[in-house]
Amino acid sequence: MRVLHLSWEYPPHIVGGLGRHVYHITHELVKLGVSVDVATIGYEDSHMSDDGVSVHLVDAFKVRVPDFSSWVHSFNIFMATELSHIGDVDLVHVHDWLTAPAGIVLKHRFKVPLIATIHATEYGRRGGLHSLESRHIHEWEWLLAYEAWKVIVCSRLMVDEVKSVLGVPSDKIIMIPNGVDKSLLNFKPKYERSNYALPWELLIVFYGRLVYEKGPDSVIRAFAKLLARLGNVKLVIIGDGPMREYLVNLVNQLGLGSKVYFTGRVSDDELYSVIYHSNLVILPSRYEPFGISSLEAMALGKPLIATNRGGPTDFVKHMDNGILANPDNPDEIAYYAEMVLKDEGLAKRLGERARETVTKGYTWDIIARKTYEVYKATLEERVRVNW
Amino acid sequence: MRIIGFSWEYPRIGLQLTDLQYLVLSLSSVLRALGHDVTIVVPGNANPPNYSGVKVIGINIPIKDYPNVVSYGLSSSMQVVANMRYSVDGKFDEIVCFEWGGCIMGLLAKSTQPCCMGSSINCVVLSTEYERGDPWNDVMASSIASIEGWIFRQCDGVYAVRQGTVDNLKNKYNVKATYVPSIEELGRVIAE
Numbered sequence: 001m002r003v004l005h006l007s008w009e010y011p012p013h014i015v016g017g018l019g020r021h022v023y024h025i026t027h028e029l030v031k032l033g034v035s036v037d038v039a040t041i042g043y044e045d046s047h048m049s050d051d052g053v054s055v056h057l058v059d060a061f062k063v064r065v066p067d068f069s070s071w072v073h074s075f076n077i078f079m080a081t082e083l084s085h086i087g088d089v090d091l092v093h094v095h096d097w098l099t100a101p102a103g104i105v106l107k108h109r110f111k112v113p114l115i116a117t118i119h120a121t122e123y124g125r126r127g128g129l130h131s132l133e134s135r136h137i138h139e140w141e142w143l144l145a146y147e148a149w150k151v152i153v154c155s156r157l158m159v160d161e162v163k164s165v166l167g168v169p170s171d172k173i174i175m176i177p178n179g180v181d182k183s184l185l186n187f188k189p190k191y192e193r194s195n196y197a198l199p200w201e202l203l204i205v206f207y208g209r210l211v212y213e214k215g216p217d218s219v220i221r222a223f224a225k226l227l228a229r230l231g232n233v234k235l236v237i238i239g240d241g242p243m244r245e246y247l248v249n250l251v252n253q254l255g256l257g258s259k260v261y262f263t264g265r266v267s268d269d270e271l272y273s274v275i276y277h278s279n280l281v282i283l284p285s286r287y288e289p290f291g292i293s294s295l296e297a298m299a300l301g302k303p304l305i306a307t308n309r310g311g312p313t314d315f316v317k318h319m320d321n322g323i324l325a326n327p328d329n330p331d332e333i334a335y336y337a338e339m340v341l342k343d344e345g346l347a348k349r350l351g352e353r354a355r356e357t358v359t360k361g362y363t364w365d366i367i368a369r370k371t372y373e374v375y376k377a378t379l380e381e382r383v384r385v386n387w
Numbered sequence: 388m389r390i391i392g393f394s395w396e397y398p399r400i401g402l403q404l405t406d407l408q409y410l411v412l413s414l415s416s417v418l419r420a421l422g423h424d425v426t427i428v429v430p431g432n433a434n435p436p437n438y439s440g441v442k443v444i445g446i447n448i449p450i451k452d453y454p455n456v457v458s459y460g461l462s463s464s465m466q467v468v469a470n471m472r473y474s475v476d477g478k479f480d481e482i483v484c485f486e487w488g489g490c491i492m493g494l495l496a497k498s499t500q501p502c503c504m505g506s507s508i509n510c511v512v513l514s515t516e517y518e519r520g521d522p523w524n525d526v527m528a529s530s531i532a533s534i535e536g537w538i539f540r541q542c543d544g545v546y547a548v549r550q551g552t553v554d555n556l557k558n559k560y561n562v563k564a565t566y567v568p569s570i571e572e573l574g575r576v577i578a579e
Contacts, residue, residue: 064533066526069454073461074534077491080465081498101465108469109499135452136462143449143466 001375002035003091004106006079006099008072010040010055016209017292018095018119021178026053028368034375039083039102041075058082069133076101084109091115091375097122097137100144111387113149113378118158120289123165125213127287142166149378152371154178154290155311161289174374177314178290179367180358184272184299191273196261197234202341204233205278207271208285208293210241215284215307215327220247222282222333224254229338235260236278238271275300279347280340284327288312295362298322298354303340303347305333315362321353388578389477390418391503392427393467393492394485395460397435397443406513410548410570411485414511415441417574418483426479428471428492430463444474457530464491468499475502482508483577487531490538509544509577512564515555536560546573 005026009019026036030052038050042057049055060075079102093115094103100116107114122129122137129135145151145166152174153159159175162168197203204223208214216237223235237247237260244262251260266274275281281297282305288294290311297304298321306312308324316322323336340347392415398408411427416439418425426442435443448466453459479502484493490510496503516535520528539545539556545564547553556564567573 063537064530066457066530067454070457070461070530073458073465076465077461077495080495084499101462101469105465105469105495105499108472131454132452133454136450136454136458139450139452140462146449 001033001090001379002037002088003029003093003375004037004039004083004086004089005093005095006039006103006106007095008041008075008098010038013041017178017290020292021117021119022095024179024181024364025368025371027051028364029372031365032368032372034372037086037089039079039099045078045082056083056086067133069136072098073101076105080105080109090379093117094144094148095119097140097144100140100147104143104147107147113382114147115150115152115374115378116144116148117152117154118145118162118166119154120158121161121165124161124287124289138165145172148172149381150174150374152176152374155314157310157313158289176367176370176374177311177362178292178295179362179364180292180295180299182363182365184296185355185359185363187272187276187300189273189276190269193277196236196263196274196277201232201234202230202280203274203278204235204280204282204337204341205238205274206235206282207238207275208283210237210239210243210247212243213285213287214241215286216243216247217250218284218327218330218333219282220250220254220256220260221330222284222337223260224256225330225334226337226341227256227259229334230341233259233341236263236274237261238263238266238274240265272296272300275302278302280305280337282333282337283307283312284325284333285310285312286327294322295358299358299362301351301355303350304354305336305340315357317357320350321357322350388481389424389479390426390481390483390578391475391479391496391506392425392483392485393489393496394427394429395463395488397427397429399435407485410511410513413570414483414574414577415439417571418578421574421578423578426475428467428475428496430467444471446471446474455527457527457534460488460491460531460534464488464495467492468495471496472500472502475500478502479506481577482506484508484510484542486511486513487535487538490542491534494538494541507543508541509546510539510542511573511577512539512545512547512552512556514549514552515559517555517559518552532559536562539564544577546576548573 007022037054039056041060065071145168206219285307288310294306294312304322318324394411431445446467482493484490516532522528522532539562553564553566556562
């Protein structure tokens with residue numbers, strides 16, 4: 001079985017979680033005996049092998065373009081023309097609308113089924129379709145789902161979203177969650193705790209893009225309430241984004257001063273080291289199609305306060321392997337944070353159960369096996385179809 | 388010879404004729420008159436009447452909203468080429484493309500469509516963006532000029548019906564174009 005994955009992100013070019021997802025799933029599929037090609041953007045047309053994954057880099061900067069959507073279409077044209085001759089492909093697997101145009105052309109070129117993983121929708125990301133560009137992207141998402149043999153989504157929230165927003169019929173949708181790298185289960189920190197907090201301080205961590213939908217402002221407001229009750233706490237905010245300046249001002253306005261530390265962007269090693277050393281992780285996203293960050297905290301065995309909306313509600317069971325809280329209610333977040341920080345036994349139990357959850361169902365080898373089953377079933381159906 | 392053409396537009400009854408529509412209609416009629424089998428592919432649902440024996444195929448493009456003309460040109464080409472194999476029969480000896488939008492479709496078809504693989508690809512240019520707009524100061528014009536330069540360099544032959552356009556193609560895009568003074572001669576040169 002030979003599968004061609006199309007993704008605009010692939011290491012080392014990573015913008016969000018998509019690149020990591022494609023990297024891990026393709027490498028695990030190779031272990032299952034699947035011949036995997038990945039087409040992604042680069043700075044020149046070239047080809048390389050990455051641990052058995054055949055990677056086709058397509059120069060995405062051959063022409064000047066006025067905006068993002070035009071750039072996306074330009075590199076899709078380069079991708080389709082470059083990959084049209086690779087031949088003998090059994091399936092084309094597209095990740096999000098960004099490579100949908102090339103995926104649809106190649107589907108009809110090879111007459112093979114198209115599998116689409118929709119990681120998030122434009123409607124969900126923007127809370128509606130408020131611009132011409134958003135409507136354009138939304139229509140491409142619709143067309144991708146329409147052309148796809150199967151649509152893979154990562155959570156129940158996304159099942160509902162592709163049904164209601166893109167009109168995808170239920171029998172076309174398959175829910176396969178995201179996963180985490182198994183090595184995270186045995187992670188050893190490479191950075192000292194003393195870099196981030198004093199020995200007697202309880203360390204709370206938030207990480208992710210500093211944007212409204214991730215809820216960093218709620219963490220700061222909850223932390224202010226918590227600090228009034230527990231003096232020995234420290235908040236570390238890891239990540240960067242358009243909301244950073246607002247958040248720094250908020251910290252100053254609330255008089256939190258040296259109790260909140262903004263690290264900016266850090267390496268994966270540093271990120272996981274801080275989580276490893278922390279006493280509590282708070283990730284109260286307002287919109288979260290899946291929540292791979294929550295899963296990473298759980299893999300590291302940390303007590304987690306996650307959002308009670310979207311993806312995390314699929315794998316976080318309240319007061320069993322984590323805590324679910326309303327992201328718009330800092331009082332509720334502070335209440336649970338105090339509960340966990342004051343009760344070491346509870347924190348330990350939540351962390352242990354969280355690791356168990358990850359081990360049993362959310363590592364990439366498990367996710368890849370489920371994807372492989374989708375491939376097999378699709379190819380069996382394809383044989384029976386006169387196309 | 389079987390010739391397939393790609394264009395953004397083809398004349399429609401009751402609508403004003405544009406320069407591009409006139410060029411596509413007259414060149415395809417000339418090619419037909421020279422005894423060639425001519426098919427023109429355009430985006431859109433409409434399948435116009437069979438003018439002078441020229442077969443015109445409209446390919447539906449499902450995406451309706453575009454932020455700008457560049458996005459439209461690039462995006463609509465992908466939609467046309469994705470589905471054309473179900474509407475076009477047989478194999479073609481030659482591809483004729485009109486302007487940069489038609490060239491994108493033509494190049495995609497040559498690379499991805501069994502009916503066009505191995506065909507030679509020729510482009511007919513009415514004017515360059517340097518004649519229509521201001522690529523030095525306008526972002527959109529600059530982008531179109533950049534796309535024109537790239538796409539015209541991929542073609543086997545580039546033809547223009549104005550000497551000024553030929554000069555621009557050479558000086559601005561480094562593309563060697565042939566000046567052809569009349570549509571009749573253009574038809575003969577392309578079908579040679």
